[in-house]
Amino acid sequence: MSADAEPVPVSAKSPVTLREVAAVAGVSVATASKALNGQGRMTAETRERIRETARALGFRPNSLAQSLLRKRSFTVGLLTNDTYGRFSLPLMAGVSDALVDNGVSVFLCNVEDDTRLGQLHVEAMLDKRVDGIIATGKRIDRHLPVDLSNLRVPVVYAFTQPDAGAVGLVSDDAGGARLAVEHFCRLGRRRIAHVSGPESFAVVHTRAQAYRAVLEENSLPVGEPLLGAWSEAWGHEAVAKLFGKAGREGWPDAAFCGNDQIARGVIDALRERGIRVPDDVGVIGFDNWEIVAEATRPPLTSVDMNLATLGREAGLALLSLVGGQPAAPGIRKLPCRLVVRQSCGRPPGG
Amino acid sequence: MSADAEPVPVSAKSPVTLREVAAVAGVSVATASKALNGQGRMTAETRERIRETARALGFRPNSLAQSLLRKRSFTVGLLTNDTYGRFSLPLMAGVSDALVDNGVSVFLCNVEDDTRLGQLHVEAMLDKRVDGIIATGKRIDRHLPVDLSNLRVPVVYAFTQPDAGAVGLVSDDAGGARLAVEHFCRLGRRRIAHVSGPESFAVVHTRAQAYRAVLEENSLPVGEPLLGAWSEAWGHEAVAKLFGKAGREGWPDAAFCGNDQIARGVIDALRERGIRVPDDVGVIGFDNWEIVAEATRPPLTSVDMNLATLGREAGLALLSLVGGQPAAPGIRKLPCRLVVRQSCGRPPGG
DNA sequence: TCCCTCTGAGAAAACCTTTTCCCAAATCGC
């Protein structure tokens, strides 16, 4: 190929139109269009001449005109209410990833929790003829503040509560919790505590239930999960509750925490009490928020929700929906994975 | 207004075109267009009738068609290489904020540090006829991996190194450092240390210089800044260096840290040594990363770079550029602000 | 030579809106 050697003016001052290409190549716009798109019939020589001309002129088709005609804009909207972005960002990166590879651009729409703003964004997206919408949030058990049912474009929900009959993707929180607790069991931990977030979160119950199930399956004593806040401070408090009792024999030898911040609080509090991690107590967190997990001492083993993958899958699901392939409605749960660092020790035999 | 009472089918299955509105209202498309846009001359009655029809039909103009004609898409591209997003996110939120209010949508383009990906995104944006581009990164002193000079649309750089002759907005790091050190001075601290990040970062030097300047202005002893990493671990190490010497009298009574993670490491290390914060040593961080600053014990006073504001300003700057108003090229520095929490104590008189 | 088919390419409609020009009717001045 000699294409790379051509002096392509990639950023010309004024866009070159198909009409100009046609004029220079001495053909009609129709022929030029067909030549560039591999349509129609013409001599190979003509086709190549037109292509060469287009390349030399730095022609790039006007997407707006194409979209207008094709009724397909190769653009989707990404709706989120996660301002802080701890969850949104990997998710968005995944979505973007999956779509860019298919030539699709992403409109970013931050709607906070503002219905008016959400409505505004959705209308703007629809006006701009997005091919579809991905809705994502910071909580699996809450709706975005905007109604996306009965839109004329497909919608995929990722990490947020889907409307009835819609396609939704969430992390498998029960599975994630199982990973953590089963890991403890394999390591020979016998008294496994669970310190989690506020009662108002659905995932708190989902994970607690999985926690109980695994303990029962392994015939281990089931402690009552300690519910509090998603904060380090709560981790400290929880340690005070768990390890405040006089008798050392009643203490847990493992703590499965609802998120990494709680886990960090737990680890710090344990150290302050002179209790060793992982020797005396193993700790596992949730979210695998690297910047936290890697800063704890020792570094924190944590459950990763694979949000980037979730985003990718959401992007691909939307794409196939846009392509007209019917997708099974309902919620699809994607597996978590356990990222093992040093806060839970090695198996006895290992 | 009775508009709210109308049964507006906001999400009709098939978009209503201007042609249909015109047909129903019994006028030509030209007249319909003018009626809806407040252009042309016609009886108030005709105009109102057309508007009423449009409303009843739920007509929304096709942005694609409008953009094609107006050569203005009311869309801009946001280029970033900050995957993790600690800096990008508030910035993006600010950009989005400023633009949405003006009816402009934002294409999100994550280019990582991949030139090919960057090129791809830029071309896609250009093809989609964005009105302008905002480039943002995770470092003020690095270029994005893509060349944005000589594009046919205006470009604004926010929190990343601008090309020569371009418009750039960054935080005033020197000013931010001054805020912190001067705050210490006002509180009567006399031996103020500076623990910062890697030498390879330009901001490390900018802040260190401001730190020295303020100390000199106040005739205080200038310690050599300790440069290391942007991590908690480095904060611990730095404390070992600063407070390892035997004589308590040589110890600093304040530490200005290069970011909040370092500050957190410093605070934790001090506590472990039994040195009280803020009584014995005041600590100030940088970035005001709330989730960290609020979790330190005591909560961390920190310099906030006002990234959301920076984003807003970048959005507005791009908008005025797009509107044809010439903007002074060069780098504009936006002030930081000090967020006072409890890690640096109260003034002697307060 | 005549008819048919195939080939290569162009004309024009379509997508949807905006805007410029134009025209018929009405109004006005005298």
Place this chain on the structure above:
DNA sequence: GCGATTTGGGAAAAGGTTTTCTCAGAGGGA
């Protein structure tokens, strides 16, 4: 009552592309 101006509204082009239809010419078979 007649020419000039205003008024209300329509026709058509423009924006850049894709696609269908059409058509002239070439080649082939009889």
